[in-house]
Amino acid sequence: MFTEAQLYSPVTRSDQGEVTVHLSDEHPGVHDQRYRRRRNAIAALALDYHRGKPLPHVTYTKEEQRVWRIVSAELARKHRRYACAEVRESAARLALPTDHIPQLDEVSAALEPLTGFRYAPAAGLVPLREFFGSFAERIFHSTQYIRHHSAPLYTPEPDAVHEVIGHANQLASPRFAQVYASVGAAVERVHSERALKFLANVFWFSMEFGVVREHEQTRCYGAGLLSSFGEIEEFRHAELRPLDVAEMGRATYDITHYQPVLYCADSVDEIEDVIGGFFETMDDDTPDRMAAVKANGAR
Incomplete structure (x- = not known):
């Protein structure tokens, strides 16, 4: 199984149609029954969605909106210091709202004119082949739930902050969006689970x-770093290695800790040539x- 899949809380639906998100014992919201009901309801919206239908809207609570405002403000400050110029410029063009959690159709309406990408709802983990394969159609599957209010700057799983502030700001760059599209095209050629x-x-x-x-400084462009309040500070202390796709494809990593080894490109041109070229x-x-x-x- 793809290691990152362990990040997502499993989602099940009973024979009676009841949807349950199974939070881990360490999750900040595991003992908050109100939060758990919210998670179940939001997951049910995604499970009930069918392509071609209007994207489901979530009626976010004041508490959830407050979390978004806090995280948006804090990450904006981090991005000014640590994000690469390509991401900062694409984020400025996308202009995500900071005062409220954007609905997925709101994200799509801002993103699609820039790079053709649009968002689709996900209850939780999307199977690898479907998730990456959808990039060929310029579709990004996104969760809609928000981290627990008791820890607004932390989440043990990808939430709307990661999916939108991390990925949408990246996808607003035509250069990075093309790398994503190349991933989707590669999935159509890849049949073995080992290659996937x-x-x-x-x-x-x-x-x-x-x-x-960038200008003799190390900057981030990865969505996982862009959306992590803690790790965006710590990545400068990681061991930096040059881009090496053969090594990257076989490297192991621990999703529960800050990444001790990162692969550093010399420029966005190199990302396109080496990473994009590999996927192509x-x-x-x-x-x-x-x-x-x-x-x-x-x-």
Whole structure:
């Protein structure tokens, strides 16, 4: 199983149609029955959605809106210091609201004219092939729930902050959006689960946790860093390695801790050439070919 899948709280539907989000014992909202009912209701909206229907709207509470305002303000300050110029410029064009949680159709309306991407609802984990494959159609599957109010600057799982502030600001860049579209095209060529896992790992170490050098400083462009109040400060202390797709595709990582090793590009051009170029040509045999080349080069 893709390691990042462990981040998502499992969602089930009973024979009677009751939807339940199963929070872990360590989740900040696990003992808050009101929050748990909210999570179940929001997940049910996504499960009931069918393509072609209007995107479901969530009636967010004042408490949830307050969390969004707090996180938006704090992350905006972090982005000014640590995000790369490409992300800052695309975020300025997208102009996400900071005073309220945007509905998915609101995000799509702002994003689609910029790069053609639009959002679709997800109750929780979307299967890898469906999630990455949808990028070919410029669709991004997004959760709609918000982290628990007791810890507004922390979440143990991807929520709307991660999906929107992290990914939408990245997807507003035509250069990064094209990398996403190349991921979707690659999924159509990849049939083995082993190759799909390799693809997912490269995506994790680039579009989720990628960093880039800019004016002799290390800046972030990965959505996981852009949406994490804590990790966006800590990534500068990670071990930085040059882009190496063969290594990235096989690297292991612990999702419960800040990433100790990150892969740093020298420019956005290099991200397009190395990461985008990999996704544009990847097939089932690519991981083995890369391993063979790397082994021969080490001799």
